Amino acid sequence: MEGPVDAEIVAAAARRFAKHGVNGTTMADIAEDVGLGVSSLYYYFRNKHAVLERIVVEVNEAPLRIITDVRASFADPAEQLYAFIVRDAIALCEFPFDINEIHRLAGEDPDTFDRYWTDRRRLQTDVQRVIDEGVASQVFRPVDSALMALTVLANDEAVQNWYRPPAVRARPGVNQSLSPEAIGRHLAELTLRGLLRNPENTPGGRLDPAAPGGT
């Protein structure tokens, strides 16, 4: 039931929502971006909220895929966490929408966004499990793993606050020259050093066992 026009509408809406917020975006704005009349949007979506719902459902997909992938790819919890942080930060930098507004909207209306919170909880417990394993194997120092998981996720999302897609990035005080990967590695190194019993063991390189160093 998902055609190419659906996807275009969702993409345009996501960009607009990120830039001007959901309530700051009109159906006319979205229609203009896709090159349709306003009423044509209602052929694909029942209303504006339905567009938002489709976006929200997709938000957790990337991080969930990443955590599953790194847990399968690496044996060492430190390498798992390092790769997760870098790749999650990169994914968030490239997100077309503002994840904090999504949080807020999903929090306003937990029933409609039920699926969002289910996914979110799974993401959190998956990250927590990595940390628990690291603590159990004495690789990480003892920490509150639930709090630590929240912190990891929140810090990844924080990167998005000052690294924005090009259109918005031309903003005072934002360093334009940094790549998402450089930022992600910086954050991952800081976190791992903060967590490891022996910070010298901070993993350096691989994000993916097959294709190292990859974007």
Next chain:
Amino acid sequence: MEGPVDAEIVAAAARRFAKHGVNGTTMADIAEDVGLGVSSLYYYFRNKHAVLERIVVEVNEAPLRIITDVRASFADPAEQLYAFIVRDAIALCEFPFDINEIHRLAGEDPDTFDRYWTDRRRLQTDVQRVIDEGVASQVFRPVDSALMALTVLANDEAVQNWYRPPAVRARPGVNQSLSPEAIGRHLAELTLRGLLRNPENTPGGRLDPAAPGGT
């Protein structure tokens, strides 16, 4: 020129803006909260944007006060940074508004929010200076101090994303029992351990040299 009613309006608007976004808040919402008719608000503020401007100006005040204070209170960059992170995170938890939306709005309209960006740059360079001093004195490992300063500020702000004021906090997946101070100390310890040459030297306690352990 600032009376008590002004302040009430700003406070009500800030709470509403945080919960529903600026565009999701009407003058009628604000008026109801302060117990006035809608048109009375226009006696105090030219328009809705003027209310927002007053809020935005105040956003950087708390962090700037904190960074200035900790730099005056401690000699050791590690202690300065530790105290800053904890106190900044606490301050942000208690912020009535969503700092990320403020960022977005200030980025949309850099001319009107000129003052915001000036303050923001000063905050960033102040934090950066603390890190530079730590690196110079070999207490911290060598890092990109500009990137590190951005990371510290962003991570403090990230705490706000999942720790929200009570009304909004009743949200799935959010641990209600954590105090802002506990969260701040967790984040500060993680950051300092990640940054120190010798993580064993992570400062533990004092947020303020006069009144230790303070909120």
Next chain:
DNA sequence: ATTATCTATAGATCTATAGATAATGC
């Protein structure tokens, strides 16, 4: 007299629908 509030409303804007029209595929 001045300060603060109210009622009433104009004007703008936005969502969503009804119903006509054009394009597409059989």
Next chain:
DNA sequence: ATTATCTATAGATCTATAGATAATGC
């Protein structure tokens, strides 16, 4: 015949103003 788009517009909502009215302090 079906799928996709358009025009036109009703109805809701929101900002901001005009101008009346009430409260306050001299």
